[in-house]
Amino acid sequence: MTLGKTFEYVGRIMMVQLFGWGPAFGCHSPSPYVMKSMMQLDMLGVAYTTHIADLEEAPYQKAPYVKVDGKIVADSAFIRRYFENKLGKDLDEGLSKAERATAWALERMVESEMGLMLLHERWLKDENFERGPAIFFADIPEGMRAPIIEDVLGKLAMRVDMQGLSRFPESDRVILFENAVRALSDFLDDKEYMFGDRLTAVDATTYSFVHSCMSDIFVSPMRDVILGYDNLIAYEKRVGQCCFNTNKWAAE
Ligand SMILES: N[C@@H](CCC(=O)N[C@@H](CS)C(=O)NCC(=O)O)C(=O)O
Secondary structure (H helix, E strand, O other), X not given: OOOOOEEEEOOEEEEEEEEEOOOEOOEOOOOHXXXXXHHHHHHOOOOOEEEEOOOOOOOOOXXXXXXXXXXXXXXXXXXXXXXXXHHOOOOXXXXXXXXXXXXXXHHHHHHHHHHHHHHHHHHOOHHHHHHOHHHHHOOOOHHHHHHHHXXXXXXXXXXXXXXXXXXXXXXXXXHHHHHHHHHHHHHHOOOOEOOEOOOOHHHHHHHHHHHHHOOOOOOOHHHHHHHOOHHHHHHHXXXXXXXXXXXXXXXX
């Protein structure tokens, strides 16, 4: 889909293409990382077109990635960095050193703690896999589908097992998840955004993962945990209304 589709720097017009996936699983994207990059590109004033990711061309076999005049930049952290450098902008402008350190620690907590739980809940619970991720395999011919799914799920299960999360009983997984959610809620407190009345980089991460964990198409304790924190519910609604008020994947 074309959205103005260019941005200008030092007198040049550049084509920016963002690769990921559009609305799915009751979310603006099935991938919180794709949502994070969409939001950060918008915050930086970068216009882009959206395209379905081809994980074989993606340098790390992951989305999001962008193409800028054909050059690929991959990983949401590096996409942010690339455009901040290119445009001489700073998504954390106005934050002190201590606030920047806190922002980065919060971002990595959200991605590692909530991200792994999200992966566990969506992919490794059979019922949820059928409700969501199974769609990614729908185009594979039936005879080949089951072994491919088994291979993918085996690798994901190994990853979650190595980290240790799936070795805990569900009640303990929920305690860890809630620790992260409570930290976000306590930090947000009664502010509009994470660091006050202006969006900063970590809002893109926080919003995208909170929004993803609140999806009501999956059977998971994640949504119920978040529903216990009124300020996060209001934040999710507020940021969604301001930053995702159009479907940028409509033509895909
Ligand atoms: N560190 C990466 C994480 C991206 C990521 O994990 N993307 C997932 C979708 S949510 C993906 O593409 N997974 C495909 C795979 O690992 O095979 C980022 O920040 O962009």
